[in-house]
Amino acid sequence: MPALSRLALVPVPLGNDGTEFAASHLGKALTIKGRLETIGVVHIYGTVNGQITADRLVIGAGSFVEGDIIANDVRIGGRFTGRIYARHVTLDGTADITGRIFHHTVTVAKGARIDGRMPWRPLNFFERLEHLREAQ
């Protein structure tokens, strides 16, 4: 799958002082054009245009995200266009999704709008994504 190499996760250089990282919070007024990479938690309430790599990602209601997502756990309550690669996906009732959702488990709340396919993948599919992260 050639797309995966493009989506390969790259480690974030970190200080060795902290085991726990505060969640990143991207407020309503913030617009990002580009790539986001973290091994921690990201909460997005604004606009992001680009690839997002995170352990846990929350896209709040009222936000707009366009691009690919690679994460362990994704929760979406906003508008999203692109592909999601995540072990666990939760779509809130306010979610508006266009694109594919590669998942192992998925939860969809009543009211969510999904335009696209939701292919199931075994857990090792997502491990492969992480191997790529470690390899680089």
Added chain:
Amino acid sequence: MNMFARNDKSFDANAASTTPARDKTEAPVPPLAEPKRTPPPAPQTYEAATPQTRVASVISKALKITGQLESTEDIQVDGEVDGDVRGVSVKIGSNAKVKGTVYGDTVELAGTIEGKIEAKKVILTSTAHMAGDVVHQDIRIESGAYIDGHCRPEFGKAATKSAHAAAKPVATASAGSVRDKPGSVAEIGTRV
């Protein structure tokens, strides 16, 4: 009638055989006909819906962004940004690194910037590492701050041009150092 009687009997027999077992285990299960009316679970709230910090946006230490950030609110950067940052009040934390131009009304630098600062008010704290020019109106440099670049008090004078990082060759040649605004410089960093 016969049929009903038989059914009743068999039902009783079943009930009799199952009840002791039930008593041992748990409370009887409510019949299917009237399911327990539980209110729908309250929707889970996002943990960070009301962040503890007062800053509108926080780029935490573990986050690396390659690209542009634009906000009409405050931004706190503790991670790594490879690109431009635009905000109202921009704080670059002590372990943060920005490669690019930082625009804002107020820019407070405690980390590293490789690029440029364009802000009305610039504060370089003691841990600041600034590799590049600073375009400001008002600047404070604390002892220990590192600057490798020009400090030009030109913010707002060419607002439209500088906002897009347009080069101003005439101005750059002459406008030299922090001495341009001696009154506001409390302490000059080690290397200017």
